[in-house]
Amino acid sequence: MRDVTTPAPATTPTDEELRALDAHWRAANYLAVGQIYLMANPLLTQPLRPEHIKPRLLGHWGTSPGLNLVHTHLNRVIRARDLNALCVWGPGHGGPAVLANSWLEGTYTETYPDVTRDAAGMERLFRQFSFPGGVPSHVAPETPGSIHEGGELGYSLSHAYGAAFDNPDLVVTCVIGDGEAETGPLAASWHSNKFLDPVHDGAVLPILHLNGYKIANPTVLARIPEHELDELLKGYGHHVIHVTGDEPLQVHRDMAHAMDTALDHIAAAQHAARTEGVTERPRWPVIVLRTPKGWTGPAEVDGLPVEGTWRAHQVPLAAVRENPEHLRQLEAWLRSYRPEELFDEHGRPRPELLACVPDGDRRLGATPHANGGLLLRELPLPPLERFAVAVDKPGATRHEPTRVLGDLLEDVMEATGDRRDFRLVGPDETASNRLQAVYRASGKAWQATTLTTDEHLDRHGRVMEILSEHTCQGWLEGYLLTGRHGLFSCYEAFVHLVDSMVNQHIKWLRVTRGLPWRRPIASLNYLLTSHVWRQDHNGFSHQDPGFIDHILNKSPEVVRVYLPPDANTLLAVADHVLRSRDYVNVIVAGKQPCFDWLSPEQARAHCARGAGIWEWAGTEDGTREPDAVLACAGDIPTQEVLAAAQLVRRHLPGLALRVVNVVDLARLLPDEEHPHGMTDPEYDALFTPDKPVIFAYHGYPWLIHRLAYRRTGHPHLHVRGYKEIGTTTTPFDMVVRNDLDRYRLVMDVIDRVPGLAARATAVRQAMEDSRTRHHAWIREHGTDLPEVADWTWAG
Known part of the structure; x- marks a missing residue:
């Protein structure tokens, strides 16, 4: 030094x-x-x-x-x-x-x-x-x-x-x-x-x-x-x-x-x-x-010293x-x-x-750096087609969504190289979260000692890593508030460390919306990955999807939560949030290989809707209402719902099943409670007012009930999600332990469609037997059942 x-x-x-x-x-x-x-x-x-x-x-x-x-x-x-x-x-x-x-x-x-x-x-x-x-x-x-x-x-x-x-x-x-x-x-x-x-x-x-x-x-x-x-x-x-x-x-x-x-x-x-x-x-x-x-206040009040003591902290002279x-x-x-x-x-x-x-x-009160929207420039985002994955038919290929996003972020980092107004921050997890493509455009900022064994350290880098979520959050907030752009990538379970910080930023944004002289700034964007359903190797300590609950308690005009189910949908969501202003956007997406469900065009349309029917996945024929709705939000829940839908096709061919995917969680709220919320007629058209809805959700199931409790069909809504049951185990065992697996979802359909339980007893028993076989198999082999590990969507 x-x-x-x-x-x-x-x-x-x-x-x-x-x-x-x-x-x-x-x-x-x-x-x-x-x-x-x-x-x-x-x-x-x-x-x-x-x-x-x-x-x-x-x-x-x-x-x-x-x-x-x-x-x-x-x-x-x-x-x-x-x-x-x-x-x-x-x-x-x-x-x-x-x-x-x-x-x-x-x-x-x-x-x-x-x-x-x-x-x-x-x-x-x-x-x-x-x-x-x-x-x-x-x-x-x-x-x-x-x-x-x-x-x-x-x-x-x-x-x-x-x-x-x-x-x-x-x-x-x-x-x-x-x-x-x-x-x-x-x-x-x-x-x-x-x-x-x-x-x-x-x-x-x-x-x-x-x-x-x-x-x-x-x-x-x-x-x-x-x-x-x-x-x-x-x-x-x-x-x-x-x-x-x-x-x-x-x-x-x-x-x-x-x-x-x-x-x-x-x-x-x-x-x-x-x-x-x-x-x-x-x-x-x-x-x-x-x-x-x-200093310079009352030295003594009522016979007690004040100046230079804790008594001067607030109002030295009361009453x-x-x-x-x-x-x-x-x-x-x-x-x-x-x-x-x-x-x-x-x-x-x-x-x-x-x-x-x-x-x-x-003057300190007039500096444009304290009103960053005055200095903000549009982020040069590339066409998504350059990075989108080809999807000829749903579920035929797999990609790691965050790795695909990393290629886009590399382009953004490269395009802002001369401007230097985009940074990626995160607590030592950029490569772990599969975003390492950005290193081709910018290394990791570092001014301390370097060794020959180090990789990607760069005195002039714009990728910021320090194992302090608080510091990452503070850096990015200061960067955004002074007129620049950025993204915070973090393991889902540990983003809770900044709960209090994001509270304050949300409040700041809410107040500034009422101040005409405050110009809009780039949104605070979180990418939460290494998430609860694929932390099977790290175990219970790394499993917590509750940041979504925390965010959706906050000012609805400011907060947004997205759960893209595949790589192309993640690209579409990322493009949207990086262009947005004055929001706190939370994206939850996986880094493990994930099925590709939607083409780039379909992904854009689906993100614009926020929630929609995947007609190709259901068994409706358009002549009557569905007997049941399988809904999902999140990549692993989506996979399990589609696997369940396939089982329903095979074992219950006469059942009219609708599959609904939700990518924008706020769509479940009433329109008077959130700008992205649905009207009651829209919600009923999607989920029906009186049919059973089995909802496979990424996080704690109670949140979905809270968002939808006013809806006419809420008594028929049954949500499966994370129930705070975790350990070091196989990927599929995580969903089985929390009753989010495909077999449990099929059993829920049978249990909730009126009159079906008596007709489908054998099917239900077969589903229960599959769960039992799973438990025995993983304890003997240490891997998931072949029918699960090798599963693909066959339509």
């Missing part, structure tokens, strides 16, 4: 410049306090009275002074250096600070013209904060310049790196709260600097803000010895710069020096890599900022309307910032405190 020689820092600010920075900081602090407490009298033009105070005091003061300090000093260096910059604000509930600075720099008024930059607008800014019909107490989608929801504790640094990838001119500052620094996702994301390419990527400047406390407890990194913290951060690969204190002008002086030193260090590292051809990994700077929690002493303290606190020096008689910020604020798009 290379310690880049740091040039002499830029000129230290003069005392006059420091006083101007301090004025800006005081103004931001004043505005932050005002948002938490005031609903009237914003400039304190009259003595503070109870009616000026909000009836419910909601917000977080403790982190705000530190965030205001960072914002003020970022303004200075952006203006002085003409930096292209973005900041990710990690500490939870830092909304008052970032909103205050957005209002000061003018971007808030430009975004929301009714919140003018004067006394009336200041009052509106104050009143709306944590108020019904207003804005949240944290940095949220409504906040100009934000790409990170405050309170997503642990994700800030991975978001920052995602924003920096393939953005060579961008400096991404990331403020990390010392509470979130204790989380697992944050701890893993420090390793992102081993993937940052100093040639093609931007830079990330972490600022670890140690104010000592979480909600009610001290924080680990604030309490360990400084040399131990230095060793930790150096071990992560950073050059550590400290800023410590509580005397404002000295802290301003030290912070200015630290920012200049860090940015000079970054510039030198990039120059060495881009101009001098240096390939050794730089030791990137990190700033450790230590200031008191609730201000009812407690005259607290009201007096609040007024003294607000007046300590000397608002008459900061704002003119009309409430406008005085020009001298705005001297540090950048112009135009250089």
